[in-house]
Amino acid sequence: MTDYAIGDIQGCYERLLDVLDKVDFSPSRDRLWVAGDIINRGPSSLESLRYVKNLGSSAVVVLGNHDLHLLAVALGGHSVKRKDTLDDILGAPDHQELLQWLLQQNICIHDTRRNLVMSHAGLPHIWTVEKGAALARELETVLRSPNVEDYFREMYGNYPECWRDDLQGMDRWRMITNYFTRMRFIAEDGTLELAAKETADNAPAGFAPWFRFQRPDDVRVVFGHWAALEGETGSERYIGLDTGCVWGGQLTVMNLDTDEKIHCDC
Structure with a gap:
C-alpha cells in the first residue's frame, strides 16, 4: 500500500485523474490524503467531490476553506460568490449525502508513525502538535453537532485576530477555523x-509566513491553500502541495514515504 498526498484539486477532475494515473493509483491498495479544497473555482466540482467520497476508506481528507464555504452556503444561508462553481453540487440529487460526508471529515490529521501533520493551511507555531490536534477534534465535534447551522451562519470573519485559551463559543471556533484553513501570514504572538x-x-x-517561525518539535507539516508558494517553502519540514492547478499551474501528489512528488500540468 502506498499513501499519496495531493494538493488543492478545486474541481479540476480531469487533471486529478491524470495525475493519479501517473502514479498508477489504485483504491484497492493505495490511499489518497487530500489536503483540502476538493472543490470550487474549477470546472468539475461535483465530479471531484463524488470521486473522493467514493474512495471510501482509501481517502484521508482534511477540509479546506472552499469545502467549508460550500457548507456555509448550504447550511448557513450564505450566498454563492461570483467565481464559485458550486451550483452543480447544490443541485445534484445526492447533494445532501455529499454535504453530510463533508461534515464527517477531518480538520487536522496527526500521523504519529510518520511524525507528520496534515491540515489545509498548516499548523501555527503557537500550538504544539498535541494542542493543535485537540483543537481540531473540538471543531470537528461542532461540525457533527445538531446545531451545526449556527456555526456556519457565523463562521466568516477575521476576528478575533489572535488565539487565547479563554476564547469561547464562536470566537473560539472561528479562530481555530482560520488557523487551520485560512492562515498564510502570522506574527510572533500568533496574530493572523x-x-x-x-x-x-x-x-x-510585522508578519511572516507561518512556517518561518521555530517550532518546539520536529514534526513535518503537509498543507495546501497557498498557491503563490508554488510548493516552495525553503524547508523539507513544511511541504506545500498547492501548486495552482486551477490557476493554470500544476496538480501535485507526493508519496508520503519516499517524498517523491509527481506533477500534472494544468
Whole structure:
C-alpha cells in the first residue's frame, strides 16, 4: 500500500485523474490524503467531490476553506460568490449525502508513525502538535453537532485576530477555523493577517509566513491553500502541495514515504 498526498484539486477532475494515473493509483491498495479544497473555482466540482467520497476508506481528507464555504452556503444561508462553481453540487440529487460526508471529515490529521501533520493551511507555531490536534477534534465535534447551522451562519470573519485559551463559543471556533484553513501570514504572538495572499517573501510588516517561525518539535507539516508558494517553502519540514492547478499551474501528489512528488500540468 502506498499513501499519496495531493494538493488543492478545486474541481479540476480531469487533471486529478491524470495525475493519479501517473502514479498508477489504485483504491484497492493505495490511499489518497487530500489536503483540502476538493472543490470550487474549477470546472468539475461535483465530479471531484463524488470521486473522493467514493474512495471510501482509501481517502484521508482534511477540509479546506472552499469545502467549508460550500457548507456555509448550504447550511448557513450564505450566498454563492461570483467565481464559485458550486451550483452543480447544490443541485445534484445526492447533494445532501455529499454535504453530510463533508461534515464527517477531518480538520487536522496527526500521523504519529510518520511524525507528520496534515491540515489545509498548516499548523501555527503557537500550538504544539498535541494542542493543535485537540483543537481540531473540538471543531470537528461542532461540525457533527445538531446545531451545526449556527456555526456556519457565523463562521466568516477575521476576528478575533489572535488565539487565547479563554476564547469561547464562536470566537473560539472561528479562530481555530482560520488557523487551520485560512492562515498564510502570522506574527510572533500568533496574530493572523488574513488579507494578504502574496508570495512568502512579500509579507506585510510585522508578519511572516507561518512556517518561518521555530517550532518546539520536529514534526513535518503537509498543507495546501497557498498557491503563490508554488510548493516552495525553503524547508523539507513544511511541504506545500498547492501548486495552482486551477490557476493554470500544476496538480501535485507526493508519496508520503519516499517524498517523491509527481506533477500534472494544468
